[in-house]
Amino acid sequence: MRDSVLVIDDDRGIAEALAIRLRAAGLDATTAASGARGLACARERRPDAVVLDVRMPELDGFEVHARMKREPALAEVPVVFVSANVQDSERQRALAGGAWAYLTKPYDAKEIVATVRAAIEERRRA
Amino acid sequence: MDIHPKCEQERRRPRIGLVGALGPLERKVLLPVLAAAVAAIALVAVATWMIHDAQRERQLASESQLLAHAIADAEVRDPEALQGFIEKLGEDQRVNLVVAVTGDPPYVFASTRRGWIGRELSTLPPHEIGAELATTMRTRGDAMRLRPEDGVFACATPLDGEGAVVVHLDSSTFEAAALRSTLLLGVVATIAIVAFAATVVLAVRRTTTLRLARLARAFAAGADPPNPVEFRSARGDDEITALARAVAEAREREARDYAEIERLALVARHTTNAVIITDLARRIAWVNEGFTRLTGYSAAEAVGRVPGELLQSERTDPATIARMRRALDAHEPCRVEVLNRAKDGHEYWLDIEIQPLRDDRGAVTGFMAIEADVTAAVEAREAIAASERRQRLIVEGANLGTWEWNIATREVRFNERWCTMLGYAPGEVEPSVESWERLIHPDDRQAVQAALDEHFAGRTDFYRCEHRLRHRDGSTVWILDAGKVYERDESGKPLRMSGIHLDVTEGRVVEDARARLAEIVEGSEDAILGVALDGTVSSANAAVARLLGIPREEIVGATEARSIPAAERAFEHAALARIAAGDRAAQYESRRVRADGAEIEVSVSLSPVRDGAGALVGASKIVRDITERREKLELEKLAALLGRQNRSLEEMTARAHRFVDDVSHEFRTPLTVIKEYTAIVADGLGGPVTAQQAEWLQIVDVAAADLNQMVEDFLDSSKLRVGRLRVDRRPSSAELIVAGVRGMVARKAASRGIRVVERVEEGLVPVFADEEKVRRVVMNLVSNAIKFSPDGGTVELSARALPAGDICFSVSDQGPGLSPEDQSRLFERFRQLPNALAPSVKGFGLGLNIARQLVWLNLGRIWVESEPGRGATFSFTVPPADMRVVIERFFERLAEREDAGGAIAMLRIDPGDAEAGGAPIDAEQLRRVVVGATRPSDIVLPARGGRGLVVVGPTESTAVWTMRIEDSFRRHDIDGAHAPSISVAGFWMTPADTEAARDAIRESVLGAETVDAR
Structure with a gap:
């Protein structure tokens, strides 16, 4: 069974582009277009990793991440942030909250795939 | 002169000698009397006479002797002077005759009561002088007879061996008088004694009578008195014995007295x-x-x-x-x-x-x-009395205790006060030094001993020590003890010492209080002065010197004229005069001039000062610097404003940050999508890609990367520009500005085949603007016009004066024009520039926003006139180089601000004092430095008179502002003595104080007349 990855981004274009890349790398990628939907999808599918946008209407990336941490089933799922914001404060906040990685847009697709793979393997070992 | 030895003899025996020359005269008188009277009567008469004579003689002898000596002592040599002297002496009632023999040949000056006689007596032997004188006197008709019994001649020492002085003193001057009195006495005595005579004759034996007669004669002859013992043995009658004894005693006394007189004469002389x-x-x-x-x-x-x-x-x-x-x-x-x-x-x-x-x-x-x-x-x-009086006064008045200390025996005598001072009765204190030592406060013992040792060792003139003694009731008495060793042995060891003891407890308390009060006054931050009623400063605390920057010694003793500005003097003088006239106190605000010339605002409290008796002796002045208070108030105001501004600035910064974040997010997201899908396609994830497709996809990718780079650059530059845009407004001209864009406009127009027409009015007044920014606006508008013009169309660039005085630049095109909605949206968007960056107004983009901002910074307006299908005309204004209009535009612009409330501040910057040395800063350099330090929203205007600058800015803390300009001076190496002076010329809250601010700024820039003319 292939490892599953959930991509949550309010920009469908980006979410789909990420999913295309992850699938091309042999992962099972699903997309969600908002924080709320992403959270619901995560509970349902229990992904091995989550790629999360920060700035989203209503439920933003940090809130989604925080809620996942409060749910035992999702608390251990590695989260890789992909944000258009380059501010250091935001990166620190993400990592302090338990994120696996914080990458910025425009991103390098190969880096994202590698990071997600590494996260899943690391999680599996632990 | 041979009178001399006689005189010596005369002094021993006054009745002989010179007088002896008158012997016959005497006998002539005496014999008839003796012959005529019975022996008894004669005896009595002689006895009576002798008693009288003895007394008289004694007195006269002494007096005449003295006088004779006096004349001799007078050392009158000059005959005329001598004559005058003797004449004067002769006037004396008592002086019967004065004779002076002087000169060679001897000349006699004689003066009698009756007149003056003088005659040369050269041939006369001295012993005949008396007779000669008598003769002379008789010849002159003076019934004067000189007898030893009548008076006494005295002879003085020779006048330097050249003469002698003879004085005759007589109480019964005239013979007639003497006879009369003698006869009278004789008659009276005869009558009185006739009855007595029988008894006497019977009682007195003949021998006795004879002896007495002989005795009397002997007396008369000046013989030595008989031996009283011998006389007593021969006595036969008690009365006679008594009489004789009396006579003898009289003689004895006489002799004694005479010696006394002689002695006195000597004494008197020497x-x-x-x-x-x-x-x-x-x-x-x-x-x-x-x-x-x-x-x-x-x-x-x-x-x-x-x-x-x-x-x-x-x-x-x-x-x-x-x-x-x-x-x-x-x-x-x-x-x-x-x-x-x-x-x-x-x-x-x-x-x-x-x-x-x-x-x-x-x-x-x-x-x-x-x-x-x-x-x-x-x-x-008197000195002793005064000293004693003083000492007594001191001891009594000062309530002094005293002590006398015999150091060897340790015995001390304390006076009553010493004891009562310490609560003891006088007898209760044992007179020993231990009594005192026992009472000394333990803490003071060492000091007392040290003071005593110093004095004992002779190192101090006085022992003096203030120390505490224990009162009988247990309380402490402060004593001032002082004394001195007044006796030491040969080795200098002190033997005796005495001193005083004064209770100074009360003084100590008062002194402590005074000292504390003095400390308070001295240490006060308020300047406190004592002022005499004539305005002279009698005292001043340290704060006065600090406040005025004048050394205290220059303040005290002088009036305050130096530190009170001339304009305030009359008022302060009047205030003091009212105090002098009895007013209670006064409070007022005034000013002071510091030594460095700076004026400070002060509040003054003036109060009368009275002495112990309640008499007005001066006034105290408490002067408080309220400049600081005022400055503090302003600072507080500023701090509040600054706080508000800071908060607003923080908000703005946060908003700016959010904006930048938003922009970057919004730009990056589509860029990421373009870039990602290009890459996905190029990577063949969507199917096979031909080489041609890959190349084209590469071009897209590069363009996307370029665009991303441009966005990053734009955002960065935008960030950098926040508050950092430099606006350098200065007089310029429309022609110059248009000429500056001509070349670029021509190139752009040529690429599209567009004709550009320039229409600049002639004789336009200069503008006040940042030239470069005006050119950018013109260029921007012209570019847009060219972009929207149909091929071969015409673009018109014009400049003209508006009725208000502003210069208006316009750019017209023959493009499609704008609908009224588009126009209003365009300007709506302009006003909300920060949120309007999204490229929703198609075709205008950022160019117009920037243009609008630049126009705004040049205190101008920008607008568009257009009708769809008939082209558009974009116009903007710049103020003329008329400061009045510039100020108007500044205030109009302030009013348009979204955050119109706030403050306007005005700084005045004057070039350094050229007279202090070195070259003055040139006006252009000063302007450049100041402009570089101001914010785009500030305007820098020439100050009235042209030497300095006035900077007016909204919502700026003057302190921060001043600091920034000072920093700028430093960066430009304008420092030290020649640094321009920066002063806060005004600070107003808007919109409430806008009018005042406007007037003040106009006044600073244009002058008062111009403001009034408004």
Whole structure:
């Protein structure tokens, strides 16, 4: 069974582009277009990793991440942030909250795939 | 002269000698009397006479002797002077005859009461002088007879061996008078004694009678008195014995007295004391050498004067003089101490003993004064008295305890006060040093001992120590103890010491309080002055010197004129005058000039100062610097404003950050999508890609990367520009601006085949603007016009003056034009520039936003006129270089701000003082530096008079502003003595104070007249 990855981004274009890349790398990628939907999808599918946008209407990336941490089933799922914001404060906040990685847009697709793979393997070992 | 030895003899035996020459005369008188009277009567008469004679003779002898000496002492050599002197002497009632023999050949000056006779007696033997004189007198008709019984001749020492002085004094001057009195006495005695005679004759034996007669004769002849013992053995009758004894005693006394007189004469002559003899009228008849020594007046100067006139001064005690007068008037002796003045003016004290001089009848004929100089004694006595008085006063007044310490025996005598001071009865304190030592406060013992040791060792003149003693009731008494060793042994070891003991407890308390008060005053931050009623500063605390920057010693003793500005002096003077007139206190605000010339605002509290008795002696002035208070108030105001501004700035910054974040997010997201899908396609994830497709996809990718880079650059530059845009407005001209864009406009127009028409009015006034920014706006508008113009169209660039004075630049095109909605949206968007960056107004993009911002910074407006299908005309204004209009535009722009509330501040910047040395900053350099330090929203205007600059800006803390401009001066190496001075010329809150601000700024830039003319 292939490892599953959930991509949550309010920009469908980006979410789909990420999913295309992850699938091309042999992962099972699903997309969600908002924080709320992403959270619901995560509970349902229990992904091995989550790629999360920060700035989203209503439920933003940090809130989604925080809620996942409060749910035992999702608390251990590695989260890789992909944000258009380059501010250091935001990166620190993400990592302090338990994120696996914080990458910025425009991103390098190969880096994202590698990071997600590494996260899943690391999680599996632990 | 051979008169000399006779005179010597005369002094021993006054009734012989010269007088002896008159012997026949005597016998002539005596014999008839003796012959005529019965032996008993004669005896009585002789006895009576002798008693009388003895007394008279004694007195006269002494007086005549003195006078003779006086004349001799007077050392009158000059016959005329001598004559005058003797004449004067002859006027004396008492002086019967004065004879002076002087000169070679001898010349006799004789003066009688009746007149003056003078005759050369060269041939006359001295012993005949008397007879000759008598003859002379008789020839002159003077019934004068000189007998030894009638008077006494005295002979003075020779006048330097050249003469002699003879004085005859007589109380019963005339023979007739003498006869009359003798006869009268004889008759009375005869009648009285006739009855008595029988008894006497019976009782007295013949031998006794004979002996007595012989005795009487012997007396008359001047023989030595018989031995009283021998006489007593021969007595036969008690009365006679008594009589004889009386006579003998009289003789004895006489002899004694005579010796006394002789001695006195010597004393009078040689004494250091002054001797004065005056007549009854108190005129000086004679003075001795001592007198001259003492008073400085020679005898010649003194004779004839009254001693009081001559010698007394206004400082002589009137009471003493009165006492002396009373005594003299009553002819009584007196002894006084009197302050006299010598010829040279110095004053001296005399002990004067005055004796009346009497003639043989007891009538006072004059006075003799013996004066001793007791000045030193009197002064010493007075000094001692004064010192004692002082000491007593001190001891009594100061409530002093005293002590006497015999150091060897440890015995100390304490006075009563010493004991009561410590609560003991006088007897209760044992007279020993332990009594004292026991009571000394333990903490003070060491100091007391040290003070004593110092004094014992001779290192201090006085022992003095303030220490505490235990009162009997247990309380503490502060004592000031002082004393001195007054006796030491040969080795210097102290033996005896005495001192005083003063209770200073109260003083200590008061002193402590005073000291504390003085400390408070001295340490006060308020300047406190003591001012006399005439305005002189009598005291000042440290704060005064600090406040005024003047050393205290220059303040005290002077008036305050130096530190009070001329304009305030009259008022302050009046305030002090009101205090002097009895006003209670005054409070007012005034100003002071510091030593460095700076003026400060002060509040003054003026209060009267009274002495212990309640008399007004001055005023106290408390001067408080309220400049700081005012500045503090302003600072607080500014701090509040700054706080508000900071908060607003923080908000703005946060908003700016959010905006930048938003922009970057919004730009990056689509860029990421473009880039990602290009890459996905190029990577073949969507299917096979041909080489041609890959190449084209590469072009897309590069363009996307370029665009991303451009966005990053734009955002960065935008961030950098926040508050950092430099606006350098200065007078310029429309022609210059248009000429500056001509080349670029031409190139752009040429690429599209567009014709550009310039239409700049002639004679346009200069504009006040940042040229470069005006050019960018023009360029931007022209570019847009070209972009929207149809090919081959015409774009018109014009500049003209508007009625308000502003210069208007317009750019017209023949493009599609804008609908009214588009126009309003366009301007709506302009006003909300920060949120309007999204490229929703198609075709205008950022260019117009920037243009609008630049126009705004140049205090202008921008607008568009257009109708769809008929092209558009974009216009903007710049103010003319008329400062009045510039200020108007500035305030209009302020009013348009979204955050219109806030503050406007004005700084005035003046170039450094060229006179202080070095080159002054040139106006252009000053302007550049200041402009570089201001914010785009500030305007920098030339100050009135042109030398300095006025900077006006909204919502700026003057302190921060000033600091920034100062920094800028430093960066430009404008520092030190020549640094321009920056002053806060005004600070106003808007919109409430906008009018005031506008007026003040106009006044600073244009001058008062211009404002009034408005």
